[in-house]
Amino acid sequence: MILLLVPLLPIAAALITLVPAKPFVARGATLAAAVLSLGIAVWTAQQVGLSGAVTALPHWVGSDSLSVLLLLLQAVLAVTAALYSWGYIAREVGADEARERRYYLDLNLFITSLFLIPILLQPALTWVAVELTTLLSVFLVGFNRSAEGLEAAWKYAILTIMGATVAVLGILLLLYGLHGASPSAPETWAALSGAAPKMSPNLLRLAFVLILVGFGTKVGLFPLHTWLPDAHSQAPSPICALLSGVEVGTVLYVILRLLPVWSAIPHFPVHGWLIAFGLLSVGAAAFLLLQVHDFKRMLAYSTVEHMGIILTAVGFGQAGSYAGLYQLITHGLAKSLAFYAAGAVLLLYRTRAISEVRGLLRASPFSAAMLLAAALAIAGVPPFAVFLSEFSILRSGLVAGYDWIVALLALFIAVAFIGVMMQVGRMVFGEGPAPNGSLRLPGSVVGAISLSLLPVLILGLYTPPLLHRLLTLASLAISR
Amino acid sequence: MQISLLYGLNALAAALFLMTAFLFLASRQTAGSLSLFVRQALLLSASALLQAYALHSLDLLLVAVITVAAKVFLIPWMLRRSLGGTFQSRREVELAVSVPTSLVIAIGASLVAYFVSQPIASQMPSFVAVNLPVGLAGLLISVYALAVRREALPQFLSLLMLDNAAFFAGVAIASTSALWEIIAALEGIIVTIIVALLTRTISERIGTTQVGQLAGLREEGSR
Numbered sequence: 001m002i003l004l005l006v007p008l009l010p011i012a013a014a015l016i017t018l019v020p021a022k023p024f025v026a027r028g029a030t031l032a033a034a035v036l037s038l039g040i041a042v043w044t045a046q047q048v049g050l051s052g053a054v055t056a057l058p059h060w061v062g063s064d065s066l067s068v069l070l071l072l073l074q075a076v077l078a079v080t081a082a083l084y085s086w087g088y089i090a091r092e093v094g095a096d097e098a099r100e101r102r103y104y105l106d107l108n109l110f111i112t113s114l115f116l117i118p119i120l121l122q123p124a125l126t127w128v129a130v131e132l133t134t135l136l137s138v139f140l141v142g143f144n145r146s147a148e149g150l151e152a153a154w155k156y157a158i159l160t161i162m163g164a165t166v167a168v169l170g171i172l173l174l175l176y177g178l179h180g181a182s183p184s185a186p187e188t189w190a191a192l193s194g195a196a197p198k199m200s201p202n203l204l205r206l207a208f209v210l211i212l213v214g215f216g217t218k219v220g221l222f223p224l225h226t227w228l229p230d231a232h233s234q235a236p237s238p239i240c241a242l243l244s245g246v247e248v249g250t251v252l253y254v255i256l257r258l259l260p261v262w263s264a265i266p267h268f269p270v271h272g273w274l275i276a277f278g279l280l281s282v283g284a285a286a287f288l289l290l291q292v293h294d295f296k297r298m299l300a301y302s303t304v305e306h307m308g309i310i311l312t313a314v315g316f317g318q319a320g321s322y323a324g325l326y327q328l329i330t331h332g333l334a335k336s337l338a339f340y341a342a343g344a345v346l347l348l349y350r351t352r353a354i355s356e357v358r359g360l361l362r363a364s365p366f367s368a369a370m371l372l373a374a375a376l377a378i379a380g381v382p383p384f385a386v387f388l389s390e391f392s393i394l395r396s397g398l399v400a401g402y403d404w405i406v407a408l409l410a411l412f413i414a415v416a417f418i419g420v421m422m423q424v425g426r427m428v429f430g431e432g433p434a435p436n437g438s439l440r441l442p443g444s445v446v447g448a449i450s451l452s453l454l455p456v457l458i459l460g461l462y463t464p465p466l467l468h469r470l471l472t473l474a475s476l477a478i479s480r
Numbered sequence: 481m482q483i484s485l486l487y488g489l490n491a492l493a494a495a496l497f498l499m500t501a502f503l504f505l506a507s508r509q510t511a512g513s514l515s516l517f518v519r520q521a522l523l524l525s526a527s528a529l530l531q532a533y534a535l536h537s538l539d540l541l542l543v544a545v546i547t548v549a550a551k552v553f554l555i556p557w558m559l560r561r562s563l564g565g566t567f568q569s570r571r572e573v574e575l576a577v578s579v580p581t582s583l584v585i586a587i588g589a590s591l592v593a594y595f596v597s598q599p600i601a602s603q604m605p606s607f608v609a610v611n612l613p614v615g616l617a618g619l620l621i622s623v624y625a626l627a628v629r630r631e632a633l634p635q636f637l638s639l640l641m642l643d644n645a646a647f648f649a650g651v652a653i654a655s656t657s658a659l660w661e662i663i664a665a666l667e668g669i670i671v672t673i674i675v676a677l678l679t680r681t682i683s684e685r686i687g688t689t690q691v692g693q694l695a696g697l698r699e700e701g702s703r
Contacts, residue, residue, distance in 0.1 A: 131667055135674050142678070150682045157675060158635055162626060162642060169619060169646045173600075176608075176653035202599040 003056040003063060006040050006071065007115040009033040010078070014108035017101045026104035027086045033108065034078040037115065041075035044068055049466045052473065059186040060121055065473035067118035069325060070246075070253050073332045074118070076455070077246045078111050080448045081238040084340050087442020088238060091347060092144075103143065103236075109136040110242070117250050121188045123171050126254060127164065130218065133247055134160045141235045141243075152234035155227040160218045167214025173207040174199075174261065189257055196264035204265045211258065212277070218251040221277050221311070222284040225304045232300035233352065237343025238448075240296060241336035244303040249328050252307060256314060256325075259478040275315035275405055279412070281308030286412040289419030294352045295345065298423055299338050302378050305416050306331040312409055313393040316400045318479035322471050323392035329467075330385035330459055331378070337452040338374035344445055345371060345427070348435040354423050358432020367441065368428045370449050375424035377456050379417040385459035486534045487606045490527055494614040497523040497648055498590065501621045504641055505586050506579050508572040513637045514556055520644050521551035528651045531607050543651055555640070555672045562676040563633060563683075576628040586621045593617035608652045615649025618642075632679045639675075643668060 013033035017026040047054045048068045055062040063071060085107065093099045113132035120126045134157060142153030177199035178185060178192055185191040196204065213224070220228035232244045262270040285305035292298040306327065313324030344367040349357050361368040377384035380391075390413060397406035459467075500520040507513045525547040532540035575582070593616035601609040622642035629635045 128667055131671075135667075135670055138674055138678060142681070145681070145685055147685070150678070150685060153678060154632065154682065157678060158626065158639060161639055161671060162623060165639070165642045165646050166619065166623070169615065169649055172646075172650040172654040179654075200600060200603060202603075206596060206600060 001056050002040055003044055003054060003119055004061060006037050006044075006075075006119060007112045009037050009040075010108040010111045010115065014105050014112070017105040017108065020098075020101070023090065023097050023100045026101050027082075027090075030104050030108055031079070031082040031086065034075070034082040034111070037111075038072075038075035038079050041068070041071045045072055045466060045470060048473075049469050056119070059188050060125075061119050062121050063119055064477065065470045066253070066257065066325075066477055069329060069467075069470050069474055070118040070250060071115065073329050074111075074114050074246050074250065077242055077332060077336050078114075080336060080340070080452050081107070081111075081242050083444050083451065084238045084241070084343070084448035085236075085444075087444035088343055088347070089236065091442060092236060103140070106136065106140050106143075107239070110140060110239075112136075114242070114246060114250055118253065121190070122186075123189060123192065123254075123258075124175065124187060127168055127171050130167075130215070130251055130254060131161065131164050133250070134164070134218070137235075137239065137243065137247070140239045141231045143236050143239070144234070146234075148230075149234045152227075152230035156231035159224075159227040163214045163217025163224065165214070166217075167211050170207040170210030170214060173203055173210070174258075177203050177207070192258070193260040193264075196261040199264070201265050201268065204261065205268060208258075208262050208265070208268075208270070208273075212255065212273070215251050215255050216277065219248050219255070219307050220281075220304045221307060222281040222304065225281070225285075228304060229297045229300040232303060233294055233296035237296075237339050237346065240299070240343075241339040244300060244339060245332040245336035248303060248307055249310075249332055252310060252328070255311075256321075256478050259314065263479075271315040271317070273315075274311050275402070278308045278311030278313075278315060279405065279408060281305070282312065282409060282412040282416075283308075286415040286419065289416050290422075292419070292423065293354055295354050295357065295423065295427065296339070296342055296352050298354070298420065299335065299342060299378070302338075302416065302420060303331075303335060305412070306335070306378070309390065309393060309409070309413070312405070313396065314478070316393070316397045316402060318475050319396035319399060320393060321475035321479045323389055323396050325471050325474055326463075327386070327389035327393060330389045330456070333452065333455045333459070334374065334377040334384065334386050337370070337449065337456055338378050340445070340449045340452055341367060341370040341374045344441050344449065347441060347445070350435075354427060356432075357427040357435075358430035359434075360428045363435050364441070366446065366449075370453065371424060372428050373453060373456075375420050379420045380413060381417075383457065383460045385456050388460050388463075483534060486530050487610075490530045490607055491610050493523045493527045493530065494610045494648075497527070497644075498614050498617055501618045501641065501645070502583060502586055504638075505582050505621060505625050508575070508579070510573060510631075510633050510637070513573075513634055514559065517637055517640050517644070518552050518556055520641060521547055524644050524648050524651070525552070527607075527611060527648060531651060534607070540651060547647070550669055551640070551644070554669060558669075558672050559633075559676055562680055573634045574630045576630060582624070582628060585624060589620035589624060590617040593620055604653075611652035612649045615645050615647075615652075618645025618648060621645075632682060636675050636679065640668075640672075 010033045013029040016029040044054050044063050045068045048065055053064040089103050113129055113136050116129035138153050138157045141156050142149045178195050181195035181198035217224040232240050282305050285301045288301050310324045310327050313320040348364055377386055380386045394406050500516050504516045525544040528540050528544035594613045597613040597616050601612045622638050622645050626635055626638035
C-alpha cells in the first residue's frame with residue numbers, strides 16, 4: 001500500500017501550494033514530497049529486486065522491474081527539479097508570489113501524473129494518466145506567457161492530445177481482443193501479454209499502428225516530433241528537464257510495455273518496425289542538430305535522437321533491450337543535467353541564441369564546466385553514463401547481426417556528437433561580449449546541477465547490482 | 481424490437497456520423513462547426529444506446545448518457561461561456577487547403593479506413609463491423625481537419641471530433657468497460673477547460689486566436 005503514497009505525496013504538496021503563505025512553504029512542500037517519493041521509489045525497487053513485483057491494489061496499482069526503473073528515474077528528477085526550481089523560479093517571477101505558488105501547484109500535479117503511469121496496472125487507466133501529463137503541463141510550457149511560449153504550449157497540447165486520441169482506439173482494440181481471448185481476465189498489462197497469442201493478428205496489427213503512431217507523437221518520434229523542440233525549449237528549465245528527461249521516456253515505456261503483445265503477432269516484423277522508426281528519428285535529429293540556433297532547442301533535438309536510439313536498441317533483442325533501458329535511465333539523468341546547465345546560461349545571458357552566448361568559460365566557469373560536462377554526457381563521451389549505454393547498444397546490435405544498422409546508428413550518433421559539441425564549444429570557448437544577466441547563480445541552481453552530475457558520472461563507471469538486476473528482469477520481460 | 485432493425489438503425493447512425501465528419505470538413509464557420517460536433521456526439525450516443533438495448537448492457541447505457549451530458553450540453557456550454565465572442569463571429573475560418581480538395585482527400589481516407597478495418601470487422605459482430613470502419617474513417621478525417629485549420633478553436637473542435645470518432649469505434653469494440661469511459665468523459669471535460677483557458681490566454685496576450693499567424697517557432701530546416 002505504501003506505493004500509493006508516491007502519487008499522493010505530490011498531491012498533498014499541491015494542496016499546500018493553494019494556501020496563500022510565503023513562497024518558501026510551496027517550495028519546501030514540493031521538495032519534501034519529492035524526497036519522500038524518492039525514498040518510497042528506492043524501497044519499492046529493493047522489494048521488486050527481491051520478489052520481482054510489488055502489488056498495492058491487485059489489478060490496479062503495483063510495480064514490476066520495468067515500471068520501477070521508470071519510477072526511480074521520475075523520483076530522482078522530481079527531487080532535482082524541485083531543488084532547481086527553488087532559486088530559478090524565484091528569480092524568474094520576481095515579487096509575484098501568487099505566480100510562484102501557481103507554478104508549484106502545476107509542477108506537483110504534473111509530477112503526480114508522471115508517477116501514475118508506471119504504477120497503474122491497467123492500460124486504459126495508463127492512457128488516462130498519459131493524457132493528464134499533457135493537460136497538467138500545458139501551462140508550465142507556456143509559463144512565461146510570451147507569444148512563442150503560448151505557441152509552443154498550443155502545439156504541445158493539440159498534437160499530443162491528438163496522438164493520445166489515436167492511441168486510445170488501439171488500446172480499445174486490444175481490450176476487445178482480450179475479452180474475446182480470455183473473457184474473465186482482468187484488463188491488465190499482464191493479462192494482455194498472456195492473451196495476445198490467442199488474439200486476431202489483424203486486430204493486433206491495427207492496434208500496433210494506432211498505438212505506435214499515437215504514443216509515438218508524444219515520444220517525439222520522427223516525423224511526429226515537430227511539437228517537441230518548441231515545447232521543450234520554451235518551458236522554464238526545470239520543466240524542460242522533466243519533459244525531456246522523463247516525460248517522453250515515460251510514454252516510450254507504454255510502447256515498450258506492449259512489446260510482448262506485438263511479439264505474439266505471427267510473421268510480423270515488430271523489431272524491424274522499431275528499428276526503422278528509431279533509426280529515422282536518430283538520423284533526422286542528428287542532421288537537425290547541425291542547423292540549430294537555440295541551445296535549448298539543441299537539447300530538445302538531442303532528446304528526439306536518444307528516443308530513436310532506445311527504440312532501435314529494443315529492436316536488437318534482449319541484450320539491446322537491456323542496453324536501451326539503461327539508455328532510458330542515463331539519458332534522463334544526463335538530459336536533466338543539460339537543461340539545468342542551459343537554464344544557468346539563460347539566467348546569465350537572458351537569451352537562448354547560441355550566437356549570442358560566447359566566452360562562457362570566462363563569464364561563469366561553473367556554468368561553462370557543467371554545460372560542457374552535460375554536452376559530453378549527452379553526446380556519449382566516456383566516462384559518462386550515456387557512453388556505457390550507447391556502447392552496449394552498438395555491441396548488442398553487432399552480436400545480433402545488425403551490422404549495417406549499427407554502422408548507420410554509429411554514423412548518426414557521430415553526426416549528433418559533432419552538432420552538439422560544435423555549438424557548445426562555441427558557447428564555452430568563443431570570444432564575445434559579457435552576459436546581460438546577473439553573474440551570481442542561485443544556490444539551489446548550483447546545488448541541483450552538482451547533484452545531477454553525480455549519477456551521470458557514477459553510472460558511467462559502475463552499475464549498482466540492484467540496477468543491473470532490475471534491467472535484466474525488465475529486458476527479459478519485454479523481450480519474451 | 482427486432483435485432484435486424486437495431487442493426488439497421490445503427491448503420492443509419494453510422495452513415496450520418498460519417499456525413500457530419502464530411503460536413504465538418506466543409507464548414508467554414510466556428511458556430512457551424514460546434515453545431516456539427518454536437519450532432520455527431522448525439523449520433524455517437526444514439527449508437528451506444530442502440531447497442532445497450534441490443535446487448536442488454538447497462539454500461540453502454542451509461543456511456544450514452546455520459547456522452548449526451550458531457551458533449552451535447554457541458555462542453556458546448558463551457559466553450560460558449562469562455563469563448564463566446566469567437567462563436568458569434570461570422571468571419572470564415574482560414575483553411576490551408578480548399579474545401580473541394582479536402583473532401584476528395586476525405587473520400588480517400590474513408591476508403592483507406594474501410595480496407596484497413598475490413599479484415600478485422602468481417603470476423604466481428606455486426607455492430608463492430610459498422611462502427612469500426614466508420615470510427616476509423618472519422619479518425620483520419622478529423623486528423624486531416626486538424627492539420628488544415630489555422631485557428632485555435634476550429635483546431636480544438638477537430639480534436640473533439642477526433643475524440644468522437646475514436647469512441648464511435650470504441651463503444652462497439654469495448655462495450656464492457658464503463659468505468660474508464662466515465663473517466664475518459666471527465667477527462668474530455670478537463671481537456672475542454674484547459675484548452676479553452678489556453679485559447680483565451682492566447683487571445684488576451686497576442687490579440688488573435690489565429691494560431692496560423694503564430695510563427696515564431698519553426699523547424700530548423702524550414703527557416
